[in-house]
Amino acid sequence: MNTRFAKRLLMAATLVASSLALAQGYPDKPLKLIVPYPPGASTDVTARLIGQKVSTLLGQPVVVDNKGGASGNIGTEFVAKQPADGYTFMLGTDATHAANSYLIAKATFNPLTDFTPLALAVMNPIVLVVHPSVPAHNLKEYVDGVRSGKISGAFGSSGTGSPHHLAGELLKSHTKAPFLHVPYRGGGPAVTDVLGGQVPAIFSSVVSVLPYIQSGKLRALAVTEAKRYPGLPNVPTIAETYEGFDVPSWLAFFGPAKMPAPVAQRLSGAILTALQDPEIKAKLDSSGVVVPADPSPKALADLQQRDYTLKGKIIREAGVKIE
Known part of the structure; x- marks a missing residue:
């Protein structure tokens, strides 16, 4: 039993050490930021604005790649299947990471389990x-x-x-x-x-x-x-007028599931810093979106879970189907 415990302890220590080593060298090449909608949309504008600042903070280019189609599902599925090394992340929405799951006949990803929440970018009233x-x-x-x-x-x-x-x-x-x-x-x-x-x-x-x-x-x-x-x-x-009515719309950054914690924290930290930049915040506010008071990964995960439940309830009760 002691030998087994020692082996498990060694394996855990090796994983921690490798994660720390990865984080210390991260990033050492350009990052790809996937936008699952065509160029020119509010998602594209927001991604490029924040991506430029993240690039400066991390010292590597952040290349925005528009992978539109299927109501955002093509680009979202692409990110879900990428290596969880921090070099590919995305700007998702309440559609790609909540409502769409109830509207796709055969979903190829789970928005709650196949992604790492990084930051809640903006509320889109x-x-x-x-x-x-x-x-x-x-x-x-x-x-x-x-x-x-x-x-x-x-x-x-x-x-x-x-x-x-x-x-x-x-x-x-x-x-x-x-x-x-x-x-x-x-x-x-x-x-x-x-x-x-x-x-x-x-x-x-x-x-x-x-x-x-x-x-x-x-x-x-x-x-x-x-x-x-x-x-x-x-x-x-x-x-x-109607108590309890609340239908939020939001944009948020996600990476693939199981990103090493140090890497996720480094990338998330850069995004959160960019969101608090006075110039970026002013541009976002003037465009009609709102930078939330708490854009943390936990706040994003909590909002996503609530919205996933809410949107599913509305869709089921109204019998909404993609035409």
């Missing part, structure tokens, strides 16, 4: 906006109007299963009003149609509609997170 012709200036008037038939219950989103769509489904569940989802292929077309009056309302990321709210071309009724969005302090949350 969702807002319910209507065309100015809609006779509602607050959420109660809007819901009452839909119930009575005076206002169309059609609402647009960036696509079936998106957090914007799920926010609408949860509002429908809370209010029992006859809302009808109108899916678009991306947020851009949805914004275009609500500006033109083709659809009366949409749930959208603030970053996509903030200029139109500020110019009066769209009217903001409520945000979907539990707390008000600092950039629109006079716009209430849906939770202020």
